[in-house]
Amino acid sequence: MTIAYFHGFGSSGSSxxxxxxxxxxxxxxxxxxDIPIDPQEALPYLRxxxxxxxxxxxxxxxxxxxxAQQMFGFRKICVxxxxxxxxxxxxLKTGTHKFFSRRKDGATEFRITRDIIQHHNAMERQxxxxxxxxxxxxxxxxxxxHDDTVNTYELFRKHYTxxxxxxxxxxxxxxxxxxxVLPLVRxxxxxxxxx
Numbered sequence: 001m002t003i004a005y006f007h008g009f010g011s012s013g014s015s016x017x018x019x020x021x022x023x024x025x026x027x028x029x030x031x032x033x034d035i036p037i038d039p040q041e042a043l044p045y046l047r048x049x050x051x052x053x054x055x056x057x058x059x060x061x062x063x064x065x066x067x068a069q070q071m072f073g074f075r076k077i078c079v080x081x082x083x084x085x086x087x088x089x090x091x092l093k094t095g096t097h098k099f100f101s102r103r104k105d106g107a108t109e110f111r112i113t114r115d116i117i118q119h120h121n122a123m124e125r126q127x128x129x130x131x132x133x134x135x136x137x138x139x140x141x142x143x144x145x146h147d148d149t150v151n152t153y154e155l156f157r158k159h160y161t162x163x164x165x166x167x168x169x170x171x172x173x174x175x176x177x178x179x180x181v182l183p184l185v186r187x188x189x190x191x192x193x194x195x
Contacts, residue, residue: 001025001189004055005032006046006064008171009082009091010110012101017061017172024174024182031055034103035067037110039123043070050074057188059181061172062150065141072130075138075188077181080170083152086121091149128159136160140184144168144176 003025007015013032021030033049036042050058050071058076060068065081085092096111131139141156141163149170157163164184168176 001028001057002053002055003028003030003185004050004053004058005030006058006060006068007032007035007101008062008064009085010097010100012099012103014104015101017177020174020177021059024177025185034105035064037112038116038119040119042067043123046071057185059185062170066124066127069139070127070130072132072135077140077142077184077188078156079142079172079181080144080147080150081141081152081156082150083127083155084124084150086117086124088150092117092120131159138188140164140188142166142180142184144170 003021005018005021007013007017013034018030018032031053033046036045046067055074058068058071058074059079060066060076060081061079062082063085065078066083066085068076069078069081082088092112094112094114094117096109098109099107139160139162141160143153143163143165145165145167147170153163153165166176166180168180172181
């Protein structure tokens with residue numbers, strides 16, 4: 001089984017969550033790309049990445065959950081998906097920021113411009129276009145009841161039925177991975193691959 005993990009804003013494919021997933025799922029291959037900062041680059045990059053890698057399940061957290069939702073035709077778990085990045089002024093603000101974890105290209109900082117925020121806004125208006133019957137059956141949303149960063153449960157429910165609340169916050173930790181995410185991964189993986 002191959003799992004693609006899409007990280008949150010300002011993070012990378014070498015985040016602690018990726019390492020935890022690899023330890024907890026030794027039978028799986030966990031792949032995790034560094035997501036480009038600008039959605040005009042990130043979305044086509046991730047679609048091509050999934051086309052080439054053909055993951056069995058995509059897990060995305062926060063911004064990564066927003067991108068995961070748009071990988072139509074794949075089984076996916078969106079954890080606290082940030083569907084409204086362009087209006088999250090605490091998070092997506094202009095200026096130079098430091099990455100939380102090591103990037104493959106060695107970059108330690110990234111820059112957010114007004115154009116990047118506008119690109120997020122334009123993408124957000126289109127992000128639910130393209131949902132297929134397969135996606136309706138195979139897209140899961142996990143929402144922490146103590147998440148004070150993102151609240152998109154109702155927005156997710158407008159488009160999908162598999163919306164699950166869990167006892168947790170915005171960021172994943174090992175307890176939530178073990179008790180919430182992994183059981184769902186196992187449920188999805190045993191329900192067959194073909195849609």
